Amino acid sequence: MVYSLGVKGQNNIKNIQNISFGKKEERSKSKCENKDAILAEEHAKHPIGTGLKINTEKLFNAFTKYPKKGMEGSKNANFYEFLTMGSVPYIIGSLMMMAVFNFANRYFDTPSSVNASKLGKKMALGVVAYGILKNISKKFIELPVKYKYGIDVNLPYKKIINELPEENNKDNLVTHEYHKVFESVDFPRWDLLYDNKYYGDKRNGYFEKIAEKYGYKEGELDYSDQKMKSKIKETVTKTKLFSTLSSYLWAATGVGIALQKPWESMVFNPKQRITNLKNHIEIAKIAKEQGRKIAKYKFFPQDFFNKLINSCKEFVNNSNKATKYAGRGLIGAAVLMTLLGNFFTLNNFNKDKGSKTQASTSLIDESKEKVVC
């Protein structure tokens, strides 16, 4: 198969089979049909549900199927599985961190145990806060990009894998993985975006939508895919950079907030909470009989929320001046990085000043015919 590179009407490249990589009838004739599919519709309708479903399946595999394959040294083991297994040390490590600060406490005498559990509680909360804020904070950059340019850096697709037969598995050879269309900025899965039903069943449906978001009028671009690919890659790269940089600062902020004093009095143990509630009811009864009023019992969500607010206040307004400014500095850095990320990702700095119909400014000498084998 020979493809010719060129731009319609712009140079003197001779079209051998024309440049139409994606003519439907030709593609459908291909023997090696691509079964990978974008989960655009599910993702658009139920972004949280789809993400949860994908992550649950991945997590399950990370703890079961992939370690088994890996430890057997399967020839079908791949980098995706290795990366997916990366969540195992993350989760076990988090639990271990909590254990290191909490597990031995029960053996200590009461005052030491109380002190150690105060610290342990805060450290455990820190581990959780780290994980939550690291993931949520990425949305501070990703969502504005999605809203402004329509680019969803987390757009998932299901990849079909045809495995090689092995000693212990000769039949069940088709499996699947969940990837993101833009997980590689070098090689995004553009092919999945062409002729997609969800984007209007047009060859460049997706790219036209994005082009509109970038300010081009409908039909203004002859080759919206060629024009927009570089733009999308640029935006995805910037989004990834700033969401990464800011996420670790937010995670650090989360740990900082989790290590404040108000949490020391937070009761997480459900048994203890039930006992406290019973005691409170008893006290309330007695108080009622005596005609006194006592403070309302705070249920877990309210109690947690109060402690969270107080911890945030203490974080940015600590009585110690240096700590106060350090806290403000840390949260300030996270906010600043997020704002910087929004500024860079939402601004189209490299506006193309050239022809709107030219595919891209190229290094290729357009006066010569190019043939790729």
Place this chain on the structure above:
Amino acid sequence: MSNLLNAIISKQTVNPKAQDKIPAFTFDSDGKTKPAEYKGKLLPSRIIGSPVEYVKDLKKDVISIGRAAKGKANDHELGRINDLAMKMGSFALATYLFIKNPLKLNKAMEFAGFTTFFTSMALWPKLAIQLPLKLRTGVDIHQKYIDSQGRKKMLFQDPQYDLTDLYSREDLDMLGNKLKVNKNLPDRDNFIKQRAKKTAVQGNTLWMMTAGFATPLMSALGCNLLEKPIGKAIESYDIISSTLKLNRGVTTGPISNLKQTLADNSLRKFLQKNADRVMDESFISELSSKLGKNSNSAVIIDAIKDEISSLKRNVKIDEQFIKEVLSGVINEDTLNKLNDGQKTLLNQAMEEGSSSRIADILIDSMQITKKHDRIKLNKNIVNLLDNAKKSKSVPVLRDITDKINIINNNIKEFAAEKNLLDKYISAKIGDKSGTYIANQWSRVGNKFVKLLKLSDKELKLISEGNMDILTNKLSSLASSDVEYDNVIKELLDLINDYEAKTGSTFVSKIKQKSNEICTKASNNMNSNGLEKLAKRISSEVQKGTLENSININAQERITGAQSSFYRLIQSLDLFKRIKSGKLERQLAEILKAEGREIDKEQIKKLTDACQNVILNATTTDYVEKLRSSAFNLSEFEYKTVMRVLFDNGLEDDVTSSLQQSLTNCNIGIDRAKEMLEGYRKYKDEVMNKIANWQNNITPELSRRTVSGVTNSANAVERNSLAGKSIKNYIQDLSKQVYNSHKWLKIFGISMAVLTAVTLIAGLAIGRKSKMEKQVEEESKKNG
């Protein structure tokens, strides 16, 4: 193919510069493309990377961030940026916690935690998986290579992306031999490569499965190991730096200048804002605290208060004053109706400030004749005038601003110097954790607990207050001469270090410096008219001055710990005497000398009492002369126990042990002699100041004092001389030791088990599968 090509071309378009260097493909003269020659190569394996390479990589990463901000970075760069961002985030957190933690040791441990965490993350796979596998199979699962674009990556990162061609012929043969691959196997190279890849997949999986357990464990254990040396380093740093700063004196660097300017500005603003406030008692307290804040001394703040309170406004009584104050008592024209004589008299009275005479003149002019009315009115007028005069004499801040500034200038110079001295004293004997005295306190106690060879179970029981175990341990220790001598020697070494660091050189330096600083400040203040303040800082009558309290507080801190250390020695001595029968003989002699019957039961009771006192008695018990139910001693018993414990006239085993050690101890003969003297002095002091029957404190007991004998020790002195009871001292330390043992045991064993499991699992890696064995066997058969 088309997508790949698009990507390559698009990349070339976006990033021409990077591609200029090493293009991924080239164009022939006829326009056809060809892949560029691959220039990748394997990198030498290292357990610890070179710092130069690290800096180079860091530089590249920073450049990558710049490129990514323009939307031009590639996957590899973004991956590296992620790692860098994780470290930056953790560093930011460590910095926050460094600032948040008040203690230097905790501050340092935040960075130790950060470092050990990332070190553990990097070292665990290398030490527990990569290295054993490499030694056994020759496969380095973390083998790195550099590609044509200069990017460093892991060779076996993606098993589906085969890069084993990078192995040289020799390397591949060596690998095959190590993997015991049959040399005659057809397609041997491919077989070796497959085995290497398989080993790497298994090794990397093992890494993922174990890293979550290993990293926090290694990091926590690492921090535990680092805590002591870091604590010691901070302790030494504090002592050296505070000594240097004290010797150098107050310096006015840019930072201290800035600080001072800020402080002065803040005071100026305060004075301006409150210029019209009346100097009542609460405001004087507020202002005094503000002025004396930097001196960190309640004495100074109190003295400033006195100084300000003494400032009065000069109020003169004139006609206007009289009119204002007495408007409700005299008529408006009373003053106008005065005749010339009365006017002269009034002027005189006003000049003298005599309220009573003024009242008389006014009453005369009002022509009140009744004696009763005159007396009543006089009293009323005098009261009104005096009160008004008094209230008007209280100044507002504006009136005394100059004086306040003088006070501030004198205090700030003195405070700066005093703070240097405070820090010098605090570095060694400060009442906070991390100082030399606090650390030495733990070191002595820990050594004692260690030398007693207490099991974890025993430590737990002692920490819960079970003293029988301690008594038994001390008793059994006393029965072995070798162990006993060893314990004494080890403790003496530590006490010697303590005395060397807090001895006469240290104390005399404090005295000299406190005298120098306080006298200078006192003289300056005197010459500036701040006599009250000057007197409180330093005066010929030392009692109550700041100078004196600095010296006394320091001395008491030193003595306090020293007494507790000596008390440990003393307890060993007592048990030795009990064991050797010496105590029984001594008690018998005392009973005989007192003309009492030598009763075995009495001797037993006294022996138990001695043990009880040395282990449990607190200052209060001494004060109450051990009459509480815990001791319940009669006067004779009390005196006998005190003689046994503190009378230097009775020879004891410690002194003889010390004498023996003169010849063979580590501390030298002269020093041992000094320590012997020190120990004797300690006993004398306790005997004279708190153990003596006459030194009674409580009112109820004071009735029993022999007239003429006064208490010779104040409360602070009594506390420091009595020292901490062995029970409290060892109980506290047992808790700490038990907790740290328990923690270490749980996580140390977990780490050991994890390492063992990983190493054993590692042994299963790289084994030939059935099919591989079959292939090899078949090839053998085929020759």
